[in-house]
Structure formats: structure tokens, C-alpha cells
Amino acid sequence: MAMEHLAPALTRLLGGRAESRGRPQGSSRRPSSTVSSPLVRVLEVPVACGHPPVQRALFCRPRPPGPARPDARSRIVPVAHAAPVTGIHQKSLMHTSAVVRDAPQVPDFSKYEAKDPSTNRGLAYLMIGSLGLLSASAAKSTVTEFLATMSASADVLAMAKVELELSSIPEGKNVIIKWRGKPVFIRHRTQSEIEEARSTDWKSLRDPESDEARTKKPEWLVMLGVCTHLGCVPIGEAGDYGGWFCPCHGSHYDISGRIRKGPAPLNLEVPQYDINEVDNKMVIG
Incomplete structure (x- = not known):
């Protein structure tokens, strides 16, 4: 516009301009109205x-x-x-943008391609299988090492089981051994003690349990020497019932280790044990 x-x-x-060419040099120029x-x-x-x-x-x-x-x-x-x-x-143009290719010319890699497609497939299967095998081995090793850290140490495993010669304990005597950091009471009972324990009305006790259920052989009584009240160690051949007595709070246990008097709520615990009659040995644990 x-x-x-x-x-x-x-x-x-x-x-x-053309009109002014014929004028003399001294002539005045007409003023312009512009x-x-x-x-x-x-x-x-x-x-x-x-x-x-x-x-x-x-x-x-x-x-x-x-x-x-x-x-x-x-x-x-x-x-x-x-x-x-x-x-x-300057010459007026519609735009000054130069033509730019989106991507350079891609070289020809056809000579590097495999002649048989099954060759590449087999190689791919081999690589995938090898990688899977290595991953499985690494995962197994990691899990095994992690579980090994949670297992018991060597000293604990050594104390997992305790073997004891029964012939070394005379009749009517107690033996205290250490098993997994706890005291274990082993008593070789006499025949009178066995009869006394089995003649008691166990159904009326605080923690009812028969003597037969607490022993594998009548003459051998095995118990953890830990009071069920607060974890003290009772004294053997003491108390009102001729068994064990806890001096801490006055709990009385009979000759079968059952609670008869005092604040203890339960009988003395019986651990897992086996008696080998052939070798005359006891294995605790």
C-alpha cells in the first residue's frame, strides 16, 4: 500500500524536473506546496x-x-x-530458510547381514541362555550367602547337642550340665522317688502333668534348671516336697519337677533328649 x-x-x-530544464539559471524556482x-x-x-x-x-x-x-x-x-x-x-524473498535434510544418507550394510536368518536366531538363543544361566548362578550364590549369615555360629552348633554317660551318675544324685547356655538338671531317681511322683494326684495341680509324660524312663528325670517365674536357678534336693526350691520368690517343685507351691505358674520345662540303651548314653538336643 x-x-x-x-x-x-x-x-x-x-x-x-523535465519542465525546469528549459528555465534560465537565474530564474527562481516555484515554491512547492508539499x-x-x-x-x-x-x-x-x-x-x-x-x-x-x-x-x-x-x-x-x-x-x-x-x-x-x-x-x-x-x-x-x-x-x-x-x-x-x-x-x-536486497532482493525480497518469501523466506530465507535453507533446505535441511531430516537425516543423512544411511550407508548400505547389506554385505554385513547374515546369509541365513537361522544363524542369527541361534546366536540370539545362545546369548539369552548364557545370560539366564549366569543370572541364576549369581542369584543362588547371593541367597546362599545371605542365609549363611542367619545360621547359627560354630560355637552354638557345637553346643546344640550334649552327650552324657549315664553310668557316671549314681542313683539318688543330681547332675547339672550346660546346654545352649542354660543349666540342665539330670537326676537318677530311686524307686521310692518314682513311686512318690506317680502316686500324686496330678490332675489337681496348678500345671497338671503326669510323671509318665515327663519322663522316657522312670529312673531318669531331665529338666531345664530355670524357674518358670522369673528365670532363677532353683536349688536341688530342697523345698517342702523334696524336689527343687527357688530361693528368689519361694517356688517349690516336687521330685518330678512339677510346681506345688509359690508364684511359679508352670512346671520345670523338659527339653528334647534321647537315651541310647546300647551305649548307655543320653543325648540332649
Whole structure:
């Protein structure tokens, strides 16, 4: 739109130039009724440049400073609306973006491909199977080492079972051994003690349990020497019932280790044990 408005104004100005050529040099110039506006230098460019007068005024390169050439005459004329002259001739384009390829040309790798597809399949199966085998071995090793840290130590395993010669314990005597950090009472009972233990009405006791259920052989009584009240160690062959007595809080146990009097709620615990009659040995644990 700016070019269309400038075209009539420049045409009139250029037409008035031709009229002023016949005037004498001293004649006064008719004042122009054009409003004050920016000045541009309009050059007479040969028609060979191919630009219309308006584009020639706005885009053609001006004459460099110096003495005027006979074939290039110029004068200053006012223009109502004109863009500043930059001195650089530029051609208007739709856009200046260069064509960029999305990806470079991919080389041909066909000569590296396998001739038989089954070869690649077999290699893939081999790699997958090998990786699975290695993963399984690593997982097994990790789990085994983790479980080994949770197992009992060597000293605990050594104390897991205790073997005792029964012939070393005389009849009517007690033996105290250590098993898993706890005292174990082993008594070789007499026949009178066996009859006394089995003649008691065990159903009326605080923790009812028969003597037959507490012993594997009547003459051998095996118990943990820990009071069921607060974990003290009772004294053997003491108390009101001829068995064991806890001096801490006054718990009384009979000759079968059953609670008969005092604050203890349960009988003395019987651990797991076996008697080897052939070797006459007892194995606790």
C-alpha cells in the first residue's frame, strides 16, 4: 500500500524536473506546496536496471560521494513517505530458510547381514541362555550367602547337642550340665522317688502333668534348671516336697519337677533328649 501511495507523488516530482530544464539559471524556482518530509536522493539510473521509478528511488544503490559523472545527474527532492536508504541492494524473498535434510544418507550394510536368518536366531538363543544361566548362578550364590549369615555360629552348633554317660551318675544324685547356655538338671531317681511322683494326684495341680509324660524312663528325670517365674536357678534336693526350691520368690517343685507351691505358674520345662540303651548314653538336643 505504501508503494501505491508513493507512485503518484514521485511521478509528479519527476515530471516537474523535465519542465525546469528549459528555465534560465537565474530564474527562481516555484515554491512547492508539499509538506515538509524526509529527503532522499533520487538517481537517474539507466533503464537497463529493470526497476520502476518507485523501486529505483527506494532500492537502487546511490552514487558514491565524489565529482559528478556526466551520465549520472541527481538532485534532492522531497518525498512525503519514504523508507531510509541503507545503501545495500536486497532482493525480497518469501523466506530465507535453507533446505535441511531430516537425516543423512544411511550407508548400505547389506554385505554385513547374515546369509541365513537361522544363524542369527541361534546366536540370539545362545546369548539369552548364557545370560539366564549366569543370572541364576549369581542369584543362588547371593541367597546362599545371605542365609549363611542367619545360621547359627560354630560355637552354638557345637553346643546344640550334649552327650552324657549315664553310668557316671549314681542313683539318688543330681547332675547339672550346660546346654545352649542354660543349666540342665539330670537326676537318677530311686524307686521310692518314682513311686512318690506317680502316686500324686496330678490332675489337681496348678500345671497338671503326669510323671509318665515327663519322663522316657522312670529312673531318669531331665529338666531345664530355670524357674518358670522369673528365670532363677532353683536349688536341688530342697523345698517342702523334696524336689527343687527357688530361693528368689519361694517356688517349690516336687521330685518330678512339677510346681506345688509359690508364684511359679508352670512346671520345670523338659527339653528334647534321647537315651541310647546300647551305649548307655543320653543325648540332649
